[in-house]
Amino acid sequence: MPQHITLVVRQAIPDGPGTRRIVLQDPDGWPLPRWKPGAHLDIHVPGIGHRAYSMCGDTARSDTWEIAVKRETHSRGGSAWVHDVLKEGDAVAASMPRCTFPIADGATRHVMVAGGIGVTPFLAMACEFERRGAEWALHVLSRGEPPCATALAGWAHTGRIRIHDTTKVARPSWAELLDGGPAPDLHAYCCGPQAMLDSFGEATAAWPTGTTSIEHFVPPTLPAAEGAKPYMLCRSPTGAEIEVEAGGSMLAALWELGAKVDASCEGGICGACEVRWLEGEPIHRDRVLSPERRRTHLMACVAQCASERLVVEA
Amino acid sequence: MPEATAETSRPERAFQRAPSWNGAVTHLHITPRAFLPMRAQESVELVAGRGIAGDRYMLGIEQGYYSEKPEEGRQVTLFESEALEAILRDYKVELLPEEHRRNITTRGVPLNWLVGKRFRIGPCLVEATRLSVPCRHIEQILDKQVFDAMVHRSGLNCRILVGGTVRVGDEIRPE
Numbered sequence: 001m002p003q004h005i006t007l008v009v010r011q012a013i014p015d016g017p018g019t020r021r022i023v024l025q026d027p028d029g030w031p032l033p034r035w036k037p038g039a040h041l042d043i044h045v046p047g048i049g050h051r052a053y054s055m056c057g058d059t060a061r062s063d064t065w066e067i068a069v070k071r072e073t074h075s076r077g078g079s080a081w082v083h084d085v086l087k088e089g090d091a092v093a094a095s096m097p098r099c100t101f102p103i104a105d106g107a108t109r110h111v112m113v114a115g116g117i118g119v120t121p122f123l124a125m126a127c128e129f130e131r132r133g134a135e136w137a138l139h140v141l142s143r144g145e146p147p148c149a150t151a152l153a154g155w156a157h158t159g160r161i162r163i164h165d166t167t168k169v170a171r172p173s174w175a176e177l178l179d180g181g182p183a184p185d186l187h188a189y190c191c192g193p194q195a196m197l198d199s200f201g202e203a204t205a206a207w208p209t210g211t212t213s214i215e216h217f218v219p220p221t222l223p224a225a226e227g228a229k230p231y232m233l234c235r236s237p238t239g240a241e242i243e244v245e246a247g248g249s250m251l252a253a254l255w256e257l258g259a260k261v262d263a264s265c266e267g268g269i270c271g272a273c274e275v276r277w278l279e280g281e282p283i284h285r286d287r288v289l290s291p292e293r294r295r296t297h298l299m300a301c302v303a304q305c306a307s308e309r310l311v312v313e314a
Numbered sequence: 315m316p317e318a319t320a321e322t323s324r325p326e327r328a329f330q331r332a333p334s335w336n337g338a339v340t341h342l343h344i345t346p347r348a349f350l351p352m353r354a355q356e357s358v359e360l361v362a363g364r365g366i367a368g369d370r371y372m373l374g375i376e377q378g379y380y381s382e383k384p385e386e387g388r389q390v391t392l393f394e395s396e397a398l399e400a401i402l403r404d405y406k407v408e409l410l411p412e413e414h415r416r417n418i419t420t421r422g423v424p425l426n427w428l429v430g431k432r433f434r435i436g437p438c439l440v441e442a443t444r445l446s447v448p449c450r451h452i453e454q455i456l457d458k459q460v461f462d463a464m465v466h467r468s469g470l471n472c473r474i475l476v477g478g479t480v481r482v483g484d485e486i487r488p489e
Binding site: 006026028030031032033034062096126182262265266267269272287 | 345346347348349350353369383413433447448450451454457459465
């Protein structure tokens with residue numbers, strides 16, 4: 001089943017040093033799925049795998065998505081592919097946008113701090129803040145001209161963006177960047193290199209819970225069921241084993257072991273991914289198996305495990 | 315009118331003679347590929363044995379989320395507008411006609427009763443093959459928690475026996 005969205009590159013535009021902005025569309029210009037500021041796309045890089053990139057366009061544009069990619073000196077292949085291979089007209093496979101860095105809806109003032117290419121999610125947020133009439137400020141710390149310089153220039157008239165070229169000026173203190181926070185109705189966001197995120201975390205450690213956000217590309221995992229623990233999943237016909245974290249997908253683990261397990265709803269209701277279990281203590285979270293059936297079978301899409309090892313026939 | 319005999323007044327005979335349902339098409343939607351939003355249409359072209367022109371599950375050119383699991387009975391899908399109202403009532407979730415991802419939104423049609431039955435949609439004749447089931451995929455697309463709300467009221471899958479143009483407002487009636 002297609003687990004991706006097929007897009008084509010409509011524009012590939014240099015935008016700041018070493019940065020390329022990619023405008024994506026449906027091949028026929030059909031509207032694209034809605035997304036939220038702070039969302040990212042997993043782009044399939046041929047021969048390499050998926051790479052996550054923050055979306056930097058305006059959510060009000062229903063027909064285009066945008067990402068901006070900086071060429072990394074030590075690229076794992078993704079940024080090099082975007083810069084050296086990808087061209088206008090090419091097809092691209094992408095995931096649905098996933099928002100792990102949402103706007104804090106309860107706040108009325110928003111201060112964003114970006115390190116280099118970490119500016120991308122904030123470009124999408126800025127559009128939304130303007131629509132809402134919210135108070136916002138964006139600080140971009142860069143060495144020299146910032147990434148997405150053209151996009152940032154478009155906001156110059158608002159006076160809400162401060163670019164701190166740290167090759168020319170001293171890096172501002174966190175107290176300066178964070179608008180004197182914590183303060184009522186103020187939310188602070190940070191996206192950048194890990195060192196910056198760590199520093200931001202220390203600077204805001206005393207802020208009230210829920211008033212700061214950090215962007216990182218850790219895929220969301222299922223919440224662990226009560227009593228669920230990490231376990232070793234063993235596929236009985238082959239003896240192949242794989243470690244599954246608490247809350248992780250048994251279905252995905254079985255696929256990784258080469259098992260041809262069907263799947264459909266992936267919510268424990270359709271019955272497609274039923275497998276027989278032989279040893280261990282599965283935690284059932286489906287809605288289709290009878291108590292009797294659960295003694296021998298489980299639904300791999302939602303099942304967890306309470307023992308250290310689980311053997312399934314798949 | 316002949317006087318009712320004891321036999322014909324039995325409840326089961328009365329049920330057999332009872333007036334049947336009669337409904338209508340309230341909305342039509344298609345999308346060409348998996349994940350993309352459904353787009354409203356004033357009319358759609360049902361092609362016998364294949365699907366809806368321009369829709370992702372048109373057999374032969376499938377590009378739907380489930381197209382790698384071929385199913386003859388997925389040529390056209392239906393959803394009750396009454397179910398949308400019930401979901402709002404029961405779960406306080408507003409699910410719009412363009413969001414349930416079935417092709418035809420109906421009013422006055424008891425979809426869950428029609429598995430295995432043939433019925434008319436405008437000039438077309440379809441046969442219901444199975445109930446649709448909800449899927450987490452729809453929550454991913456909509457960013458709405460609708461999976462639980464759609465259990466047992468997720469619509470109907472049909473194959474197309476006689477094709478033609480279906481328009482918003484067309485009658486839906488038993489064969």
